[in-house]
Amino acid sequence: MVLLRRVIGDALRARRQGQHRTLREVSTAANVSLGYLSEIERGQKEPSSELLAAICDALGARLSELLREVSDTVALAEQMPNVLVPVKDEPATTAPATEAAAAKRAVRQVTSDGNVSVSVRQDSPLKATLRSTRVRSTERDRDVVCAA
Known part of the structure; x- marks a missing residue:
C-alpha cells in the first residue's frame, strides 16, 4: 500500500532540494512552521489543500504539477505486482536479541x-x-x- 502523504512529502522535498533551499526558507515563504513542514516532507503529516497550495507557491511550482507527479508515482507503484506484499519472517535458529x-x-x-x-x-x-x-x-x- 502506498501512503499518499509519503509520496507528497517526497515530491515536496525533491523540489525543495532541487532548488538548493532550506526548510527554513520554504517554511517562511509558505507561512508554515519549520517543524510542520519537516513532518509533511517526511510523510508524517498530511497537508490540507490550502497548505499544499501555499507550499507549492513558496517553491514556485503549480499545485497541478505536484499532484501530477504524485499521481504518476502512485500509478507506477500500482503497476508493481507482489512487491509491497507482507513479508513473513523466516524461522531463526535463535531468538533475535534486538x-x-x-x-x-x-x-x-x-x-x-x-x-x-x-x-x-x-x-x-x-x-x-x-x-x-x-x-x-x-x-x-x-x-x-x-x-x-
Whole structure:
C-alpha cells in the first residue's frame, strides 16, 4: 500500500532540494512552521489543500504539477505486482536479541538480474521499504529507495 502523504512529502522535498533551499526558507515563504513542514516532507503529516497550495507557491511550482507527479508515482507503484506484499519472517535458529535483528530477518530478495537487485523490508503492517541496488560500475551510481 502506498501512503499518499509519503509520496507528497517526497515530491515536496525533491523540489525543495532541487532548488538548493532550506526548510527554513520554504517554511517562511509558505507561512508554515519549520517543524510542520519537516513532518509533511517526511510523510508524517498530511497537508490540507490550502497548505499544499501555499507550499507549492513558496517553491514556485503549480499545485497541478505536484499532484501530477504524485499521481504518476502512485500509478507506477500500482503497476508493481507482489512487491509491497507482507513479508513473513523466516524461522531463526535463535531468538533475535534486538528489534534491528528482527527487522533484518524481514528483508527478502524480490529479484536480481546480475545488474540490479530489489529487496523489500516490511517495517510495519502499513509500511514497507523497497530498495533497488545497481551493481556499481562507477562511483556515481546510487541506491534508489522508495518507502510506502
